[in-house]
Amino acid sequence: MRGCWEQLMHLPNDFNEMGVLLSRLNNSCRGNSREPVNTSETVSSICDREVTGTDSDHSSITPNENKACEPGGVLVPAPPVTAYVERGYVTPQQVYNLLSAEEGQPALYDPHYILILDCRSTERYEDSHVVTARAAVTVIHPALGCLISCIELQKYYIILLYAEEGCSPVGSVKARTDAPDLLRCFFQISGLGMDPVILLGGFSAFQARYPYLCTPRMVLLEPERHTLTIYPSEILEEALYQGSASQASDYRIIKNLHITHVVNATASCPDAFPNMLCYLRLCLSDDAQQDLVEALPLASRFINSALMGEPAGRVLVHCSLGRSRSSAVTLAFLMEHRRWSLLHALRWLKERRACTAPNVNFLRQLLAYEELLFGSKLTSLNDICR
The missing domain is CATH 3.90.190.10 (Protein tyrosine phosphatase superfamily)
Structure with missing residues (x-):
């Protein structure tokens, strides 16, 4: 059995990008309870x-x-x-389900399950962000480049980026205008051999659907993660x-x-x-x-x-x-x-x-x-x- x-x-x-992310989740799960x-x-x-x-x-x-x-x-x-979703993007619903995923225990309890980078201004991040997200500037600095070692980045099963809004294809002129910080993060992380994904519609689309998964609190450490509500x-x-x-x-x-x-x-x-x-x-x-x-x-x-x-x-x-x-x-x-x-x-x-x-x-x-x-x-x- x-x-x-x-x-x-x-x-x-014929799983799309979400299937790839969930396969990473299956590999990351520690428990085997029934x-x-x-x-x-x-x-x-x-x-x-x-x-x-x-x-x-x-x-x-x-x-x-x-x-x-x-x-x-x-x-x-x-x-x-x-609905068709371009490769490299995930929808707000897919992010919701990634944040809600569990196998034995909630996936969010693992600090290396998902790295969420908020590519907006520091002020916008401090006002509210997706739960467990980090300000991108703490990982990818505009001048200094990557502040976390490549070895440390490779420990994450999923790397998710988001801007305030928008869904222009990566590399397009509109994307360079709308979200230059997100693109910089995307290409710097990709250049290190990672495969980041982008939240379709950005933070505004996610917050409109799932405001209870947005917070001004910084939640990074494992003990803090154990206090989170898993939906x-x-x-x-x-x-x-x-x-x-x-x-x-x-x-x-x-x-x-x-x-x-x-x-x-x-x-x-x-x-x-x-x-x-x-x-x-x-x-x-x-x-x-x-x-x-x-x-x-x-x-x-x-x-x-x-x-x-x-x-x-x-x-x-x-x-x-x-x-x-x-x-x-x-x-x-x-x-x-x-x-x-x-x-x-x-x-x-x-x-x-x-x-x-x-x-x-x-x-x-x-x-x-x-x-x-x-x-x-x-x-x-x-x-x-x-």
């Missing part, structure tokens, strides 16, 4: 309504009728569509999030992400804010015996109803560590309501949450769910375990 998952970490795909196995009975409740799980046959599940279907009633598969991964922008039980019980996270609905896929963790949020409780165990036959369609309908509501809600899916049970739920939703094959859904999820790790029992049931939704097998176990 472990061998299957270790191979899953290296899915064959969610605790729980053998509690399966019982689901949606808000104040309870639905008890049974050993029903998969044929009892009916795909949502509001989605594009073939005459036979099955879904027509469609590949994910993503759930953003799977669909400003809509669907996946994380851990501890994140689901943190009021600051719930408030900052504007969460309205929660899927609790644990067997023992209580719903943290039952008087504030709408919950779907799925008492699931992360083991080889757990049956997802009723949980997957129930959770998919719950998530879709929340996201399509008026006003649209925001959903957090969680289990104990946010790796196995919650991933199975998220994947089922992406297949059913985005019409993605399991392979496409898994690639999408892992690009946004590197610690995704549904157990093999869940993968087999997701393959059966895929066949039910689309009327044929689109993914094989070898596709996701080789």
Whole structure:
């Protein structure tokens, strides 16, 4: 089972720059923890309504009728569509997920995980900057060059640069006019053999979306990093999030992400804010015996109803560590309501949450769910375990 998952970490795909960054994250992670196995009975409740799980046959599940279907009633598969991002750039959402990444422990706890260089003026940096960012002048001086040794720079898995705003291609006349300090840093670091990336839209774009990840504080040392709030991964922008039980019980996270609905896929963790949020409780165990036959369609309908509501809600899916049970739920939703094959859904999820790790029992049931939704097998176990 472990061998299957270790191979899953290296899915064959056409990953963009974010895939490269996440591969660096996978290499940087120190932990190898798994969610605790729980053998509690399966019982689901949606808000104040309870639905008890049974050993029903998969044929009892009916795909949502509001989605594009073939005459036979099955879904027509469609590949994910993503906006083109020029190589060497990352979007604000990708940076958010890099800052939220965890595998065993939050990646930000490692001082050499990511070096973020704020290429704006000292005054702008001191006013507010991306959490853990350093003023670029402390690393790359306009006259003195690199102030940190090349050996020290090579210890970082990711080097991220940003200016105030703008997204002009590196080397263009407009880029030289808009962000000369950023370009100087970019070329000096590149000249040392590093591969820095640039935040698309700059600090202003990131702060507009994620103000709670911006601060006037300088956070550099490991003890300071352990005080940081680590947020759930953003799977669909400003809509669907996946994380851990501890994140689901943190009021600051719930408030900052504007969460309205929660899927609790644990067997023992209580719903943290039952008087504030709408919950779907799925008492699931992360083991080889757990049956997802009723949980997957129930959770998919719950998530879709929340996201399509008026006003649209925001959903957090969680289990104990946010790796196995919650991933199975998220994947089922992406297949059913985005019409993605399991392979496409898994690639999408892992690009946004590197610690995704549904157990093999869940993968087999997701393959059966895929066949039910689309009327044929689109993914094989070898596709996701080789």
